[in-house]
Amino acid sequence: MRKLLKSYWHKGGARIGLKDRTANNVHAAFVEEAKAHQRLLLFAKKAEEEDLPQIAHLFRAVATAEGVHSRRHFALLEGVANTQTNLEKAFQSETAVNGVHYPKMLREAEEDGEEAATLVFSQARDVEDGHAKLYRKALNHIIAERSTEYYVCTVCGYVAERKPPETCPICNAPESKFHKAD
Numbered sequence: 001m002r003k004l005l006k007s008y009w010h011k012g013g014a015r016i017g018l019k020d021r022t023a024n025n026v027h028a029a030f031v032e033e034a035k036a037h038q039r040l041l042l043f044a045k046k047a048e049e050e051d052l053p054q055i056a057h058l059f060r061a062v063a064t065a066e067g068v069h070s071r072r073h074f075a076l077l078e079g080v081a082n083t084q085t086n087l088e089k090a091f092q093s094e095t096a097v098n099g100v101h102y103p104k105m106l107r108e109a110e111e112d113g114e115e116a117a118t119l120v121f122s123q124a125r126d127v128e129d130g131h132a133k134l135y136r137k138a139l140n141h142i143i144a145e146r147s148t149e150y151y152v153c154t155v156c157g158y159v160a161e162r163k164p165p166e167t168c169p170i171c172n173a174p175e176s177k178f179h180k181a182d
């Protein structure tokens with residue numbers, strides 16, 4: 001998995017000339033900090049469910065800090081180009097995960113009889129196709145002249161334009177699971 005993640009990474013990125021060993025370390029640090037960020041957000045949610053808001057607050061604060069670390073590491077690995085280039089890169093990345101990476105992972109999860117991973121990979125693959133289409137629209141300047149609201153399914157990551165659907169077309173989550181994007 002780490003190897004695969006690394007390959008997404010390095011293919012998409014304009015590396016800023018780090019020596020290999022340091023690049024590997026920065027990449028490993030990025031992955032771990034990004035994981036810690038997500039882990040702590042889940043810990044915060046759990047603390048809230050357990051009616052421990054102060055602990056949730058602490059987890060969220062440190063999660064934010066780990067997010068700072070992961071972005072700093074990311075900035076060492078990849079430069080951020082202009083928006084036209086970034087849209088193209090984001091489109092290519094979605095196309096690659098939808099067309100190549102998730103299908104392979106999905107097949108292997110099925111072979112392994114891993115039902116939960118099979119479901120998650122299959123929904124993620126389908127969602128990425130939707131993300132690619134949104135980027136394609138933006139690249140074609142279809143949305144350049146008007147503002148569009150986006151609503152994100154908090155279960156599967158599907159992104160709806162304009163208004164949230166009654167149920168998510170990918171995972172069937174109800175409208176209440178959609179969050180309006182900033």
Ligand SMILES: [Fe+2]
Pocket residue numbers: 094127128131
């Ligand atoms: Fe995506």
Ligand SMILES: [Fe+2]
Pocket residue numbers: 153154155156157158168169170171172173
């Ligand atoms: Fe969904």
